[in-house]
Amino acid sequence: MMKRFVTILFIISCLRLFSQTPVVLWERGYDNPELAFGSILKTLEGDFILYAGEQLTIKMTSDNQLIWETSGIHTNTITAKNITLHADGNIYSVKNSNPSIPNSLGLFQYDNNGVLTNQWSYPHSDVLFITKLVATQDGGFLISGHKTTSGSGISRNGWIAKLNASKVIEWEREISSSDAIQLQTATQTTDGNFLIAGHKKYDNGTSDFYLAKIDIQGNLVWEKEYGGSENEDVWAVNELVTGNYIFAGASISTDGDVSNNNGFLNVWVIVTDANGNLLNEQIITDGFLSFTESSIIVESDGGYTIGVINDNCVQGATNFNLQRFNASHQRIWEFCSSEGGLYDLVKTDDDGYIAVGFGTINGVSQAKAIKIGIVLDNESFALQNTSFYPNPVKDILHIKSDIVFNHITIYTVDGRKVMREQIQNNQINIEKLPQNLYIAKLVSENEQEVNLKFVKN
Template identity: 25%
Template sequence: MLIVSFSISYTQYWERIYGENGDCHARSIVQTSDDGFVIVGWKSIYGYSDVYLMKIDNLGTLCWQKSYGGDNNDFAYSVVETFDDGYIIVGKTESFDSGPYGDVYVLKTDSLGNMLWQRTFGGSGVECGNDISQVETGGYIIVGSTSSFGVGTKNIWLIRLNESGDTIWTRTYGGSSVDYGWSVKQERDGSFILSGGTWSFGAEECDYYLIKADSTGDIIWERTYGGSELDYGRSVALALNDGLIMVGSIFSFTAPDCIWIINVNRDGTIVWERTYGMGFDNYGHSIAQTEDGGHIIAGETWGILPLPNLYLLKINADGNTLWERDYGDSSFASGYSVIQTNDNGYIITGDIYPFDEDSSRIYVLKTDSLGEIDWVREIPNRPDDISLSVFPNPFNSVCEITVPENAKIEIYDLRGNVVATPCSADKSASLVPLDKGDRNRASAKVSG
């Protein structure tokens, strides 16, 4: 018996712009259990912003989109797929806040984006949630900032929630000035790593601020890094040998601004530090560990043109540059979230202002392992039928296959290995020998 299958090749590396009316912004992307992606941010149509969640498949096709919020401004900065295949989102609300300036806003949805519950946290001041992670033992951890609680003008705020969104505990960190929390990760030992910036400690201006807290939020150690100028800390990721790696931008030791990456050991001591960039000013917003032990970084680079491009940087475990790319052409483009995908490529999301438009759009790029992109091309429909005859049928050791001109035949075994190519574009054949009793040659692929 001969089983015939058709194959079609296509590319999974692409570039997409989403959004129509109003301004659309993206701040976080995750790959989902079905190999698609969800993106969160906000969308402004009639003057006010709503939290915006969209689901796309692995080719960038929009599956569904949802908006959440009230009569005022609401924003989202981070999304995570939860153990139940739903999503948890954190940001800021001015619609449901307890004061006039905004509260931390948390939303839980099912797998289709339908809201299950929402919570707000805050006081009479200004609060914001910048990042959320799922805790291995259940529930969630949020990092952001608060001016209602703590000892300073604004302090880092860490909030531990159970699976229903109820508060287990909260902690504030920082000094008498301004401090902010940007990113939070849970380590293998159950502790939490917080990254951000501080004006309270360190040198004269803003410095990188890194905190390690135990599973109840008590500080194990805290460190600052930087000089006398503005050095803004952003995202943190795990590194090899139980180390950590943090990205942001630095002006203290370079002019103009450069992306600054520091690698620290388990005690927060710097192992190495590097600056990066391909333009006049460069800013790093997101960092993620890759399968090879290195890291991928997304941000923006300002070159000769007066508009930035989205910037993607790949480094190895020692901080050496493997490659760097920029995207966006003559548009204003920035990258705010990057992850490595299941096929060892990368997906990045952020904002783009197309050169012929006044509004921001959501910008998503799916690249290969080297940061390259190719547009998805239209694939011609496969033929409904093909003239193919096998004689004799069934056959024992030799058969004759008649196919159309320029067709290609590949014989496969049961394990999917090509074991014979009796006919191709530059090779014609009519007799296909099979060893007598060879039961492994199970199928043939015909293309042309």
């Protein structure tokens, strides 16, 4: 009951602010036709790292203020997601090879200013191609990609390795079958295990979504393939707040597990349970060459936001395209920008989104970043900035707001109503309430509502 009640209150407040389509709040670009931002990372301080290959990495604030820019952060390609932020505050990247050691793997550590401070090398007998670096809950890393055994031609197997907090390889695992497996992405789940995904390519040239779960020791828990009679490939994976898993990629098929593909290459999203069983699938674009290489943003209401390169949301060009879905997989809003291609996406502390990739600004092709969000009217802005003080509180709870509120209803976190009072001078006497955590619903003169938490000492 407690979890359901808190979720209901959260959804009510979120839908009031975000049921409308966001707009561009700012955009920035770097005038170099060779550059594209392939990754964006959110720092512990709430700033952002934008990576455009070894030529350019920048750190900036949410309101588009440049903090620093540098070059020389090592990864394989611009769009490979093998750069991450760690709980120790450092930036880490991984690259396939060290020029002095063929077929080796290099891990690089950079400080908060983008300065190289340490590096590690791991010789390997096979040719590795790394697509994802994940900072793990135990202070280590998961590295995923695929490998080609030296001299074996083009056959490929999936490959993952786990490093501990001392940057020592704990284990590595080859994901092999009679068909080629290429891993594109990975994430750690709340149970400490790992999801890995990419595609399995068959002898007839077609491919399916390949999904697998690996435990913390590197053992295979399950593996699944989903798709149709043509080609599918996963590029993003995450765990929803429901505990289900979401995978996004591209599909050409119109049969099998794939439904409603009315174009050619389109973005296909599937949701599975914790055992990899298919719960939901949908094509979310209607283009000719639409695909995604972006992260999936998991939303607190059980939904998700996906960034795609879409060639059909604005006719005649590829575009930055963001789509927000609720927990029932229904689209709440869709945003399409001017010409360009979106490679990654992150959510900001003020509930906006920063999307990065390439595009044109004032007619010039360049690495591009845009921030989108809701422009609030005066009352909505005031509601969003309403708060309680002091909090925790002993007797008199004050409301800090430009809004005049009429009454307050107070609930325990398990949904039991314990007080309903008229509000005088934006303050309430809660002295008689027992010590506990409470959720309060404030209602204004024109029936606008806001839900806030407070602690009674």
